[in-house]
Amino acid sequence: MMSDDDKVNHPSHYKSGGLEVIDIIEAKLSPDQLKGYYLGNIMKYVFRHEYKDGITDLKKARWYLDRLIQNVEQT
Numbered sequence: 001m002m003s004d005d006d007k008v009n010h011p012s013h014y015k016s017g018g019l020e021v022i023d024i025i026e027a028k029l030s031p032d033q034l035k036g037y038y039l040g041n042i043m044k045y046v047f048r049h050e051y052k053d054g055i056t057d058l059k060k061a062r063w064y065l066d067r068l069i070q071n072v073e074q075t
Helices: 004-008 022-026 031-048 055-073
Strands: none
Touching: 004 055, 022 031, 031 055
């Protein structure tokens, strides 16, 4: 069974051929598209946390928020 951190930071179901889906998404989207992707995922995980995975969803929202902050700081 995965720990909460594994489900949040590196879920095994998001890996294919040694690559994580997030790496492919970040490589393919424009900066504006990527910002929208992060924001959409932040909202999704915050809005559903009471109905699905509770604290794990809030941690996932924070994970995407951290990515968004890094992205904004780099531009």
